[in-house]
Every structure is written in structure tokens, then in C-alpha cells.
Amino acid sequence: MVVLLVGIYGFMRQPAVLLDDLRTTLNSKDEEKWQALTGTVEAETLSKALMKGLLKIKYAADWSAGEEAETMNSYYGALGQVNELSAKLAGTTGFTHFICGDLASFPVLPDNNMTDCWLLEGDLTWRSATQVQVAFVNPAQGWQSLLLLERDGLFAWHVSGVELPVEAMLAAYAKQLKSLPHPTLSR
Numbered sequence: 240m241v242v243l244l245v246g247i248y249g250f251m252r253q254p255a256v257l258l259d260d261l262r263t264t265l266n267s268k269d270e271e272k273w274q275a276l277t278g279t280v281e282a283e284t285l286s287k288a289l290m291k292g293l294l295k296i297k298y299a300a301d302w303s304a305g306e307e308a309e310t311m312n313s314y315y316g317a318l319g320q321v322n323e324l325s326a327k328l329a330g331t332t333g334f335t336h337f338i339c340g341d342l343a344s345f346p347v348l349p350d351n352n353m354t355d356c357w358l359l360e361g362d363l364t365w366r367s368a369t370q371v372q373v374a375f376v377n378p379a380q381g382w383q384s385l386l387l388l389e390r391d392g393l394f395a396w397h398v399s400g401v402e403l404p405v406e407a408m409l410a411a412y413a414k415q416l417k418s419l420p421h422p423t424l425s426r
Contacts (some may be wrong), residue, residue, distance in 0.1 A: 254363055254371040254388050257396045262359045268331045277398045283329035286337055289405065290321045290328075291345055293412050300416045304424045319349050333360070337379045338384050338401065343415070361386065370399070382407045 264272045287421075294317050301310040327333045328345060336345040339356040354360065356375035364372050369390040374383050382404040389399035 253390075253394050253396050254373075256361070257388055257398070258359065258361070258373055259388075261398070265331050265334060265359060271332055273331045277329070277334075280398050280401055282334070282337055283325045285401065286328040286333075286342065286402070287321055287325035289342055289403075289408065290325055291318070292409055294318060294321070294406075296409060296413050297416060300413070311324075320402075331364060338375055338386065338403075339384060340380065340384055340403050341377065342408070343412050350381060356384060371396075380407070382410060 261273075261276055263278060276388055297317075298314045305406065324333075328337045328342060330415060331339065333345050335348075335357050336342055338359070341349075343392065355378050357378075359375070361373040361375040364374065366372055366387075371388045373386040373388065375386065384404060385402040386398060387400040387402070388396050390396055415426050
């Protein structure tokens with residue numbers, strides 16, 4: 240009976256062990272181990288799509304402000320940096336920005352509120368016997384991101400996916416842009 244209870248405890252503890260391993264790897268900036276732990280998530284592909292979306296929102300806002308020439312130069316210049324930034328957001332340098340849904344401020348960390356998603360501190364919830372979700376809250380925005388973990392075999396787990404509040408992220412960025420003064424509008 241005791242062996243069975245220890246086995247069940249070991250099984251139930253493995254997702255938390257993986258989360259601790261992710262946190263330790265992120266803090267040590269061990270890029271090789273990070274990629275081994277998160278390689279199946281395709282965070283780089285997702286961050287690339289999000290960055291392009293943010294750029295399009297900025298392009299539209301700047302264009303409507305009457306800054307056509309500067310807008311085109313800025314947009315295409317920034318578009319050329321998307322691949323590099325996306326790789327950083329998927330790696331140890333920017334994953335906290337990625338999971339917190341705060342791509343627009345990368346690489347600047349918040350002055351305060353270094354809690355919750357910024358420290359990879361989240362709530363583990365079992366979706367099934369083979370899948371766990373870790374919910375992270377962005378303390379400044381109040382939105383939630385999910386990191387999905389799946390079981391491999393009896394005791395091994397891996398990161399299988401991520402769910403981000405994409406619509407809320409894009410809406411917050413658009414609102415942020417509207418609150419900024421446009422040079423041509425203030426003349």
C-alpha cells in the first residue's frame with residue numbers, strides 16, 4: 240500500500256518537477272537545455288506571427304496619423320528584425336515576455352510586479368491523466384496564459400504547447416499606441 244501511495248505521489252509530482260526544471264533552466268540561461276525542454280512548443284513561430292501582428296497595428300496607426308514615408312521605412316526596418324526577436328522570445332532571453340503576453344516591451348522587464356508569469360510561477364491544473372496546464376497571470380494586465388505539459392511514458396513529461404490571450408494582447412497594444420502622442424498630430 241505504501242509503495243502504491245509513493246508511486247502515485249511521484250506520478251502527481253512530475254509536472255511540478257518539470258516546471259521547476261524550466262524555471263531553473265530559464266534563470267541559468269542554458270539555451271541548449273531550454274530548447275530541449277521547449278522545442279515542441281513552436282514558441283518562435285507563434286512569437287513571429289504575434290510580432291508581425293503588432294507591427295501591422297503600429298503601421299496602421301502611424302499611417303493614419305499621416306506619417307506615410309516614415310511609416311513605411313519603420314515598418315520594413317522592423318520587419319527585418321522579426322526573425323531575430325522571435326528567436327529571442329522563444330529562448331531564455333525573452334520567454335517570460337512571451338508567456339506573460341508582453342512582447343511589445345521586450346527586452347525591458349517591468350520595474351515592479353516581478354511576480355507570477357515573470358517568475359514562471361503558475362497554478363498547475365490536471366486536464367487529464369496525461370495532460371496538465373500551468374496558468375500564468377500577467378499581474379499588470381490581469382490576463383492569463385497557459386503552458387501545456389504532456390506525459391511521456393509513466394514518469395516523464397514535456398512541454399507540449401502554449402495558449403496566449405492573443406486578442407487581448409493585440410487590443411492592449413493598439414490601445415497603448417492610441418495613447419501615445421503622434422508628432423504630426425501635435426504640430
